[in-house]
Amino acid sequence: MSTVPATDLDAILESVEDRNPGELEFHQAVHEVLAPLGPVLEAHPEYSRARILERIVEPERQIMFRVPWVDDHGEIHVQRAMRVQFNSALGPYKGGLRFHAGLSLGTVKFLGFEQIFKNALTGQGIGGGKGGSDFDPKGRSDAEVMRFCQSLMTEMYRHIGPDIDVPAGDQGVGGREIGYMYGQYKRIVGASEAGAITGKGVGWGGAQVRTEATGYGLVYFVQEMLAHEDDDLHGKTVVVSGAGNVSLFAIEQANKLGATCVACSDSSGTLHDPDGFDLELLKTIKLVERGSLAEYPGRRRGAATLTPGATPWGIACDIALPCATQNELDEEDAQALVANGVQVVAEGANMPCTDEAVAVFQADPNVAYAPGKAANAGGVAVSAFEMAQNAARIRWSFADSDERLRAVMRQIHETCRKTAARHGFEGDYVAGANIAGFTTVADAMLAQGVV
Ligand code: NDP
Numbered sequence: 001m002s003t004v005p006a007t008d009l010d011a012i013l014e015s016v017e018d019r020n021p022g023e024l025e026f027h028q029a030v031h032e033v034l035a036p037l038g039p040v041l042e043a044h045p046e047y048s049r050a051r052i053l054e055r056i057v058e059p060e061r062q063i064m065f066r067v068p069w070v071d072d073h074g075e076i077h078v079q080r081a082m083r084v085q086f087n088s089a090l091g092p093y094k095g096g097l098r099f100h101a102g103l104s105l106g107t108v109k110f111l112g113f114e115q116i117f118k119n120a121l122t123g124q125g126i127g128g129g130k131g132g133s134d135f136d137p138k139g140r141s142d143a144e145v146m147r148f149c150q151s152l153m154t155e156m157y158r159h160i161g162p163d164i165d166v167p168a169g170d171q172g173v174g175g176r177e178i179g180y181m182y183g184q185y186k187r188i189v190g191a192s193e194a195g196a197i198t199g200k201g202v203g204w205g206g207a208q209v210r211t212e213a214t215g216y217g218l219v220y221f222v223q224e225m226l227a228h229e230d231d232d233l234h235g236k237t238v239v240v241s242g243a244g245n246v247s248l249f250a251i252e253q254a255n256k257l258g259a260t261c262v263a264c265s266d267s268s269g270t271l272h273d274p275d276g277f278d279l280e281l282l283k284t285i286k287l288v289e290r291g292s293l294a295e296y297p298g299r300r301r302g303a304a305t306l307t308p309g310a311t312p313w314g315i316a317c318d319i320a321l322p323c324a325t326q327n328e329l330d331e332e333d334a335q336a337l338v339a340n341g342v343q344v345v346a347e348g349a350n351m352p353c354t355d356e357a358v359a360v361f362q363a364d365p366n367v368a369y370a371p372g373k374a375a376n377a378g379g380v381a382v383s384a385f386e387m388a389q390n391a392a393r394i395r396w397s398f399a400d401s402d403e404r405l406r407a408v409m410r411q412i413h414e415t416c417r418k419t420a421a422r423h424g425f426e427g428d429y430v431a432g433a434n435i436a437g438f439t440t441v442a443d444a445m446l447a448q449g450v451v
Helices: 009-019 024-043 045-049 052-056 105-122 142-159 175-189 210-228 245-256 279-288 293-299 331-339 355-363 378-392 398-422 429-447
Strands: 061-070 076-087 093-099 127-133 165-168 237-240 260-266 269-272 305-307 319-321 344-346 368-370
Touching: 009 024, 009 052, 024 045, 024 052, 024 105, 024 355, 024 429, 045 052, 045 429, 052 429, 061 105, 061 142, 076 093, 076 105, 076 142, 076 165, 093 105, 093 175, 093 378, 105 127, 105 378, 105 398, 105 429, 127 142, 127 165, 142 175, 165 378, 210 245, 210 319, 210 344, 210 368, 210 378, 210 398, 237 245, 245 260, 245 279, 245 319, 260 293, 269 293, 279 293, 293 305, 331 355, 355 368, 368 429, 378 398, 398 429
Parallel strands: 093 127, 093 165, 237 260, 237 319, 319 344, 344 368
Antiparallel strands: 061 076, 076 127, 260 269, 269 305
């Protein structure tokens, strides 16, 4: 690897593919970040001399371990868990844990890589990491989830800590799972190190607005994108995908700002409610009962329908917010959205749009497109607020935290626009986010020597 010319982006990409075979999502994420860096590397030969690119695509540490647990019938299961500690140039590794059947190291590496630059954009002094397990919490009892979480933490505790690595939630990991993991961590280390994990309950070290932060922050980012065009959310029609943490709080904030959300989705299909969602009913079904969207039409008066197997992207809207999972919106979906007059596409999920879909949006001057590492950074920003409050033993109010979240999203939006313009990519949020995130991390790596 050390023989690759550092300014040759293609050669570096090829090397990443060779060294990480079969990890297609990781290759895709590296490609997206590196693509706009040509002018930056030309302007900063010191990055190439210090081999920043070659170092930044290699995780500092990857941990993989066995997680055995016993189900309610006494059967033993063996899961695999991992934590990728990707880059600590800006601070402790920070990023969520995902519980999803079939989760692979390649997926965790793509998420960890994205996290480095997202965290840099927040300006909060946090490095990038990510982890998870192939455990599927769906249909498992609370007791089973607790035993699994305790078993996972029995190994993971030795790799994390408030100044080392601070996990949080992601798909399949919400307040319940964070509670069980934190309880076990505290029991093993014998200390109330609240800052070792974020997403805790507000009554025991959690931050106000953390639950809402990714979805709210996404909508605040969209608000900034629209404001740039002298527009706002009032009267806009919004379509989201997913019906989890990010989606439901994006719907909530979009509603608050005067928009109407008419579609969302889960593994049972796409729910279309042309009158706008009954959000309390949605939250009850998805967050309280852990049920399926298929239950919504029968419990709601009106014209709501659920279409199994469909995505929401064929439904006409002004604003599309993919908030479910990676590569869920392809070229055909993008073309359908554009044909229906979509104005803004902002990613709540990590890398939900395929490269081809992004190309469709970016080719259309009437569409503004924002990548996840900028638009969904509100969640990790409020996680950093949680760490700060834990360290200082103070609590911020909901209103204070929400205002700080707004300020961070406003600042990320401005950084993306200004950085893009400065490097000849006017109005390109992808280039702006990647260049700004990269240079922040690269400068820190440069200052810290060859480590
Ligand atoms: P959740 O597990 O809470 O929700 C995910 C939702 O998406 C669920 O409703 C799930 O359906 C649905 N879903 C998943 N895959 C598909 C699919 N292929 N088709 C249709 N629906 C699908 O996860 P989060 O909301 O926490 O995370 C969603 C995305 O946002 C992920 O990409 C995550 O990495 C990203 N993200 C999350 C952050 C956070 O703070 N939570 C922060 C930044 C990014 P079902 O309910 O049936 O399982």
